[in-house]
Amino acid sequence: MAKSEPTERLRTQLRLNQQTAAALAGVSIPTFQNLLKGPYPPPRSADSTYDVPRLAEWLRDYIIRKNSVITSTDSALLNPQQELARKNKELADKTALENETRRGELIETDDAEAAWTDILARVKARMLRLPSAVAPLVLGEDDQIVIQETIEDMVRDALSEMSADWRETATMELPE
Numbered sequence: 001m002a003k004s005e006p007t008e009r010l011r012t013q014l015r016l017n018q019q020t021a022a023a024l025a026g027v028s029i030p031t032f033q034n035l036l037k038g039p040y041p042p043p044r045s046a047d048s049t050y051d052v053p054r055l056a057e058w059l060r061d062y063i064i065r066k067n068s069v070i071t072s073t074d075s076a077l078l079n080p081q082q083e084l085a086r087k088n089k090e091l092a093d094k095t096a097l098e099n100e101t102r103r104g105e106l107i108e109t110d111d112a113e114a115a116w117t118d119i120l121a122r123v124k125a126r127m128l129r130l131p132s133a134v135a136p137l138v139l140g141e142d143d144q145i146v147i148q149e150t151i152e153d154m155v156r157d158a159l160s161e162m163s164a165d166w167r168e169t170a171t172m173e174l175p176e
Contacts, residue, residue, distance in 0.1 A: 015049035025059055040065065126158045 016024065021042065022032035035042060040062065043054040100106035134154045138147045 014052040015045065015047075016052060016055065017049060021050040021055055024055065025062070035062075122162055126162055130154055130158060 018032060019029060022029045025032060025035075025042070027035070032042070036044070040058075042050060042058050042062075045051055097106065101108075130151075134151055137150050137154070141147050141150075
């Protein structure tokens with residue numbers, strides 16, 4: 001089916017050259033040429049013209065992308081009052097953390113890890129000594145209840161000793 005002459009004339013009227021397309025996009029010709037080389041170039045026909053409906057759709061998407069992406073070089077798009085408020089909040093948070101640390105309400109991760117490593121090493125060492133301490137006490141005993149009570153008593157004694165050791169150690173290690 002052949003295209004009618006008025007339809008073909010209308011289609012050619014809806015095509016723009018680069019200069020007109022750049023003006024429609026609100027950018028200079030060199031900027032428009034740079035956009036052609038970018039990741040989202042304007043749609044160009046085989047005859048190097050720009051179809052108005054396709055260009056309008058690309059322009060809408062371009063404006064949305066441009067307005068939604070703020071980089072460190074886009075300082076003009078940043079709100080100075082919001083940035084100052086954000087900075088002040090960060091400084092206040094930092095000061096609050098430092099104060100909590102000074103009051104002993106907050107500890108460094110490395111200090112907590114060292115303390116827990118020490119605690120677990122003490123528990124392990126004390127629990128590994130239990131069998132040799134309990135064995136002579138239950139040797140020859142046939143009554144299961146007596147054996148169980150003896151073992152439980154030794155475990156409780158070991159835990160009490162460790163608990164007292166930690167409290168003493170904690171008070172000795174507090175910074176003055």
